[in-house]
Amino acid sequence: MAETVRIVDRPVAAAILHAALRLGYTPLQARIIAGRLSDADVARLPALLNLQLSGLTPPNLLPDIDTASECIVSAIKQGLPILLISDFDAAI
DSSP states (O other): OOOOOOOOOOOOOHHHHHHHHHTTOOHHHHHHHHHHSOGGGGGGHHHHTOOSGGGSOOGGGSTTHHHHHHHHHHHHHHTOOOOOOOOTTOOO
16 A cells, blocks of 8 residues: 655745855755754754765764665665665655
């Protein structure tokens, strides 16, 4: 049985929205960011939006990285396709 899709209408953090716009994000990008963070995060916004590799969590600190690695290796060995889904709060 397929899971029901649940769309969440997130409140907009006004301070985050304005800060994201000032940082050069488009109105749509700023709206998405403002729906994911709270106004309490405004001082950390540039760091939270760090797009450099150095801003990523080190792989050894990722939960279940060993299991994920084993699945990827197995898929490669079997010639299976690999789909990566990334979101800081994604849960499957």
